[in-house]
Amino acid sequence: MANTTPILVASGQYVFRDVLTADNALAPVDIAAEAAKVALASAQANTPLAAHIDTIAYIRGFIDSIPGGACPLGASNNVPRSLAKRIGADPQNAIYGREGGHSPQRFVNEFAEKIAAGEMTMGLIAGAEATGIMKQALKAGLALDWSEQVDGQLDDRGCHLLFTDYEINHGITFPTQVYPLFENAWRARHGLSEAAHRTLASKLFAKFSEVAASNPYSQFPTVRSEAFLNEVSKENYWVARPYTKWMVAQDAVNQGAALLMCSVDKAIELGIPESQWVYLHSYADVDDRWVSERPDLAVSETMRLSLNAVLGSVGKSIDQIDIMDIYSCFPIAVLAACEAMGLDWTTDKPLTVTGGLPFFGGAGNSYSTHAIASLTDALRSKPQDYGLITANGGFLSKQSVGVYSAQAPAKPCHNADPNLQAKFNALPRAELVEQAEGVGSIETYTLVYNRGVATLGMVVGRFDDGRRFLANTDAEDESSLATMAGEAELIGRKVRVHHKANKNIVSFNLD
Ligand SMILES: CC(=O)SCCNC(=O)CCNC(=O)[C@H](O)C(C)(C)COP(=O)(O)OP(=O)(O)OC[C@H]1O[C@@H](n2cnc3c(N)ncnc32)[C@H](O)[C@@H]1OP(=O)(O)O
Structure with a gap:
């Protein structure tokens, strides 16, 4: 046979x-x-x-x-x-x-x-x-x-x-901008601050780098210490929070x-x-x-x-x-x-x-x-x-x-x-609002950097009735970008959102 x-x-x-x-x-x-x-x-x-x-x-x-x-x-x-x-x-x-x-x-x-x-x-x-x-x-x-x-x-x-058009319009395109949304949602669910999560992720990935350092087929066979990964530096610059260069696929x-x-x-x-x-x-x-x-x-x-x-x-x-x-x-x-x-x-x-x-x-x-x-x-x-x-x-x-x-x-x-x-x-899916208006809370977010400068805040939010919206900061809104670059926890935070052209614009100013 x-x-x-x-x-x-x-x-x-x-x-x-x-x-x-x-x-x-x-x-x-x-x-x-x-x-x-x-x-x-x-x-x-x-x-x-x-x-x-x-x-x-x-x-x-x-x-x-x-x-x-x-x-x-x-x-x-x-x-x-x-x-x-x-x-x-x-x-x-x-x-x-x-x-x-x-x-x-x-x-x-x-x-x-x-x-x-x-x-x-x-x-x-x-x-x-x-x-x-x-x-x-x-x-x-x-x-x-x-x-x-x-x-x-x-x-x-x-x-x-x-991705859908709605997602493209709100920055859900590059993996380096999308995975931070999952990462921040995960850290909040585990009750971790951004700093505590960075320590955890640095510990995790330092061990990966040790394996890479002894693999003859590695492109970057260098041990990256927990301290190196945990620190934002010229070599380990912000890509999109919470990620720096060496926290992402190269x-x-x-x-x-x-x-x-x-x-x-x-x-x-x-x-x-x-x-x-x-x-x-x-x-x-x-x-x-x-x-x-x-x-x-x-x-x-x-x-x-x-x-x-x-x-x-x-x-x-x-x-x-x-x-x-x-x-x-x-x-x-x-x-x-x-x-x-x-x-x-x-x-x-x-x-x-x-x-x-x-x-x-x-x-x-x-x-x-x-x-x-x-x-x-x-x-x-x-x-x-x-x-x-x-x-x-x-x-x-x-x-x-x-x-x-x-x-x-x-x-x-x-x-x-x-x-x-x-x-x-057969599992349920989230209900979306494409043209979002009103006050909602942040479910997850990221702040995207370009050569050291924070350029785009991305937010996934929910209204009190559970419907979800995607939104971005306005390019001119330096105050919201500064808030997103700060230390305070943003998940659960109230934000105002309004629809302009094909985009939902989010702001931390509730007035
Ligand atoms: C299912 C899945 O697999 S999802 C994963 C899919 N994969 C990805 O998404 C890949 C993500 N990774 C990347 O995009 C890239 O590997 C990066 C951006 C992380 C690194 O790319 P590299 O080509 O190594 O960039 P590098 O670090 O050399 O930076 C490029 C230039 O920008 C400069 N630069 C970048 N950021 C900064 C900064 N903050 N300040 C100053 N200069 C900067 C660098 O100095 C460098 O300048 P140079 O060309 O004059 O030397």
Whole structure:
């Protein structure tokens, strides 16, 4: 009988940290190719593997994930086939994924289903970013051309909006402006002042930086002390409160990673030794609603549902998971995930295998390809262990999680709960007021900075009847900006809001 059990048989990672010259300025797809070559070689097969790859899924680049965005240095018209060309593959299916940091785990889940169903036998998942090179090249006026034309089939899953017009009009656009809304809601729910929360987040992320410092694939392998992270400084400047530069995912990275998956039968056919086999035991996928419609911005219902489903389906509590990588674009992503699965975030057990997006590097949508590569490598050397990946896309918008082990699962690899999305969709949503007038209270907020200057106050508020509004400070209202930059607690504070043009304007002046 055919054995179509899906397994991960190899991974590769690559980082570029050298001084940039015109000769070594790799395009993202070159970096992905370096990682893929490492993966193909490390599978230890008795035959070259590239020709056996029937599917390549390429994680959508960060710039392509912004509607209308395009790399100023150019790009391939068919990125997965550009990668295929570089590694000598010619897959039947070339997929360019959709936006979101959940994508690597979601592709592992999709490949596992297809391999188990006999629809594919060997697939490569790869992604890379060269935003660091791009930023430096543009600054130095280095003339680089990354454009490329490749013929062939392409399943382009497209780039989709992560926000509504109402949200765009009120600054719900960049992750650095949206996650602070979750972070502040969370800290207020836990009764923490901004200072107390910064101490907590600095402690949490200092430990991540220690892991990054000893990871050879980190972009920023430097230990950042709790004191450094806690202090606002020239190097650790305000981005949007409560975040400073080193509390957020770093996008100036040049990193790539690749994962090779196949069926057990295919691994046997190609002579890939059993010591390379890592099994996906269980997985879950679920997507959240628009940020403004989530009733409680301090929690992630999609994390709660997906994590509990996946742990429940393998009959384990989080304490029985030996190694994990919790998505860490901002502290709240870690705190909300820990809270969702009942894990104490002050635990000494590492919450990351890479060092996390601020220190290892925020390799765009492909960060978790690196996390899965590091986790599966670790599981190969500790075959008794169980590992967990949490991958997060958008604004805590999409969750994909997986439990892995080098031990074969007692129950074949399965979707932990195929009804998860329906369960989530049945949950209540917040009622919105688009044209807000009157006095309400602050539910959460952030203050956005540009080169040290506070430029935009963003508020999510509620009227006494429970209806929610989004609002921004007026550019001229220096008094409200100063209030938001102060020490006093703002959550729960009364504000006046009025509608002007397509925007709700908020003010701390109630007269
Ligand atoms: C699901 C998810 O994954 S969500 C996460 C998605 N990812 C993100 O949102 C990425 C967020 N991260 C970023 O945008 C970037 O990594 C940043 C902004 C944090 C850092 O970017 P970098 O390119 O490293 O910026 P850098 O710190 O070098 O600053 C750029 C310039 O601005 C200057 N600058 C920035 N702020 C200040 C300031 N407050 N005062 C003075 N100068 C400043 C810097 O000195 C530097 O100047 P230079 O170019 O002359 O040297």
